[in-house]
Amino acid sequence: xxxxxxxxxxxxxxxxxxxxxxxxxxxxxxxxxxxxxxxxxxxxxxxxxxxxxxxxxxxxxxxxxxxxxxxxxxxxxxxxxxxxxxxxxxxxxxxxxxxxxxxxxxxxxxxxxxxxxxxxxxxxxxxxxxxxxxxxxxxxxxxxxxxxxxxxxxxxxxxxxxxxxxxxxxxxxxxxxxxxxxxxxxxxxxxxxxxxxxxxxxxxxxxxxxxxxxxxxxxxxxxxxxxxxxxxxxxxxxxxxxxxxxxxxxxxxxxxxxxxxxxxxxxxxxxxxxxxxxxxxxxxxxxxxxxxxxxxxxxxxxxxxxxxxxxxxxxxxxxxxxxxxxxxxxxxxxxxxxxxxxxxxxxxxxxxxxxxxxxxxxxxxxxxxxxxxxxxxxxxxxxxxxxxxxxxxxxxxxxxxxxxxxxxxxxxxxxxxxxxxxxxxxxxxxxxxxxxxxxxxxxxxxxxxxxxxxxxxxxxxxxxxxxxx
Numbered sequence: 334x335x336x337x338x339x340x341x342x343x344x345x346x347x348x349x350x351x352x353x354x355x356x357x358x359x360x361x362x363x364x365x366x367x368x369x370x371x372x373x374x375x376x377x378x379x380x381x382x383x384x385x386x387x388x389x390x391x392x393x394x395x396x397x398x399x400x401x402x403x404x405x406x407x408x409x410x411x412x413x414x415x416x417x418x419x420x421x422x423x424x425x426x427x428x429x430x431x432x433x434x435x436x437x438x439x440x441x442x443x444x445x446x447x448x449x450x451x452x453x454x455x456x457x458x459x460x461x462x463x464x465x466x467x468x469x470x471x472x473x474x475x476x477x478x479x480x481x482x483x484x485x486x487x488x489x490x491x492x493x494x495x496x497x498x499x500x501x502x503x504x505x506x507x508x509x510x511x512x513x514x515x516x517x518x519x520x521x522x523x524x525x526x527x528x529x530x531x532x533x534x535x536x537x538x539x540x541x542x543x544x545x546x547x548x549x550x551x552x553x554x555x556x557x558x559x560x561x562x563x564x565x566x567x568x569x570x571x572x573x574x575x576x577x578x579x580x581x582x583x584x585x586x587x588x589x590x591x592x593x594x595x596x597x598x599x600x601x602x603x604x605x606x607x608x609x610x611x612x613x614x615x616x617x618x619x620x621x622x623x624x625x626x627x628x629x630x631x632x633x634x635x636x637x638x639x640x641x642x643x644x645x646x647x648x649x650x651x652x653x654x655x656x657x658x659x660x661x662x663x664x665x666x667x668x669x670x671x672x673x674x675x676x677x678x679x680x681x682x683x684x685x686x687x688x689x690x691x692x693x694x695x696x697x698x699x700x701x702x703x704x705x706x707x708x709x710x711x712x713x714x715x716x717x718x719x720x721x722x723x724x725x726x727x728x729x730x731x732x733x734x735x736x737x738x739x740x741x742x743x744x745x746x747x748x749x750x751x752x753x754x755x756x757x758x759x760x761x762x763x764x765x766x767x768x769x770x771x772x773x774x775x776x777x778x779x780x781x782x783x784x785x786x787x788x789x790x791x792x793x794x795x796x797x798x799x800x801x802x
Contacts, residue, residue, distance in 0.1 A: 343401045346464060347392060353456040354391050358384040361452055368445045391453065394423040397609035412461050420454035468504070478506035481547040482530070482539065484563055486512050489551040491523040497549075508543055511536060513552060513559050533559075536566045550576045561737045610782050614717065617785075622712040629705055636667055636702065644691045646672030649706055654723035657746045662715040664723055665706035669694025701796050707749050719785040720748025721773040732766060742773045745780065752776040752784070755791040 362369045362380060373383045395401065398419035400412075428446055471477045481497065483490050490510055497505050509530035512522075522529075530539050539545070550563055560576075567574060606614070626633075637648035650668035653661055670689045690698065697703035710716040716723065721742040724732070732739045753772035757765070776784065 346461075347396075347401060349460050349464065350395065350457060351388050351392060353460045354388040354453070355384055357452045357456045358387045361449055364448060365445050390427075391423060394426075395419050395457075397607075397612070398422065399607055399609075402608065409462055409465050412465065413458055416454060416457050416461065420450055420457070424450050424453070472504045473501045475501055475506070477504075479504055479546040480544055481505035481507050481549055482509055482511060482543065482545045483507055483549045483551050484511045484513060484533070484536075485551040485553065485556075486510050486522045486524050486529060487551075487553040487556075488523050489553055493549055493551040494524065505547055505549075508545070509539075511539065513556060513563070533562060533566055536563075537569065540567075540569050540572055545572055547573045547575065550574070565738045565740060606780050613782060614785065615714075618711050618714075618717050621718060622708040625705065625708045626712070632702075633705055636697070636705075639693055640668055640691075643693050644668075644671060653726060654747070655726055655729045655743065656715050656723055657743060659729075659740075659743050661726060662710070662723075664710055664716070667694075667697055667703040667706060669697050669703050701792075704749050711749065715746070717746040717748045719751055719776075719788050720746050721751050721776065722754060722769075723747035728766075732770075736767055736770050738774060739770055741777055742770065745777055750788060750792040752788055755788055755795060 362384075369380065369383070373380055378386075398415065400415055400419055424446065427449075468477065478501070483493055485493075494507050494510075497507050509528045510524050512529050512532050514532075530543065540548070548567060550560065552559055552563075564574075640648040646668055648668060649665055650670075651663050651665050654664040656662045669691060671691060694703065707716060711718060729739075751773065752775060753769040756772050757769045776788075
């Protein structure tokens with residue numbers, strides 16, 4: 334049975350929204366012609382063009398407010414609340430724009446705004462209600478379901494399987510199980526052995542081959558320690574990860590548990606930053622990178638000349654690093670070490686009073702001026718201003734096997750600076766990397782523009798105090 338495609342679902346919903354928004358604009362022009370004609374006359378456009386702009390504007394607002402995120406079988410009440418919030422904010426922006434020069438009739442203004450809000454919010458709410466109802470209708474008949482995989486083969490896994498099969502309105506079709514051994518001879522398998530797709534070591538291949546969209550972790554209480562292994566192995570931001578909680582987790586109040594048609598599931602969101610914050614973050618990356626590269630160009634030329642004059646080798650040093658989703662890229666920075674510094678030792682960490690670092694390089698590191706060329710990587714989209722530091726493939730391969738959940742750092746773009754950099758010292762051992770990974774994971778799970786600004790301010794203070802290494 335084919336799985337529903339999330340991109341197609343989003344596009345279909347956006348197209349329907351666009352159609353009903355055009356309808357709302359037409360109805361509004363018939364109900365309040367004196368308002369709409371004054372607006373289009375002032376802006377020098379036709380009613381048709383104004384309607385097109387109106388539709389595109391609302392689609393952008395809805396997108397920024399997250400109305401095209403996690404659409405599948407969302408609670409209709411929750412969706413109504415999201416539509417109401419987005420409509421209020423969008424109308425507020427339009428209201429201030431339409432009254433810039435005060436030419437709208439005062440007596441008509443409030444009534445027009447109320448009618449407009451009810452029209453836009455109403456048509457979108459009705460549209461979404463109908464779409465979700467149709468989705469649920471087909472889901473109950475086993476059509477358009479998300480392909481789900483259950484991690485576990487014990488009693489909890491069998492219970493989750495029965496619940497999902499019994500309640501098709503959950504919208505999931507279980508295609509199999511993943512075996513997670515607990516190292517005990519008494520470990521029993523309660524599910525059909527023919528439906529076991531493989532072991533945890535093969536999880537990413539299984540997710541890809543079976544086109545899995547939802548992953549449900551249903552481990553036994555005695556296997557709770559295996560949860561870290563699961564989170565470490567699963568490195569696919571396109572897969573929604575849900576945990577089946579045990580009784581202790583439900584009553585402890587330590588976890589936020591969602592009720593999905595009666596089945597309690599703890600959802601681990603792969604994408605916590607709202608779309609509009611992502612957009613602003615990327616725009617800031619581009620604007621600041623261009624500004625720094627242009628303003629700092631004279632200083633970069635001077636630094637390059639000094640490096641060439643004081644030591645043998647190129648001024649700009651390039652090195653392979655691992656970026657978002659494990660993709661390799663070439664990172665640039667000013668050379669601070671002697672050429673072929675690792676020719677004899679191989680890849681190794683820099684340490685305090687490292688003899689490989691040149692005198693000019695030591696100053697560049699303390700002031701972090703050696704990282705200016707990385708703004709070029711930020712401009713290209715390989716890095717961000719803020720994020721976990723990109724590591725070399727040699728170390729990534731090692732850390733993936735030695736540090737739990739290290740792969741989750743690769744869900745976001747690496748950064749020039751980050752929470753780990755401002756809170757912890759430079760790496761000099763595996764223990765340092767483990768500590769910094771904790772800070773990186775905290776950032777990945779809590780990233781926001783507010784946190785980015787906080788990190789950037791701390792980084793500026795570190796540069797002024799020359800605390801780099």
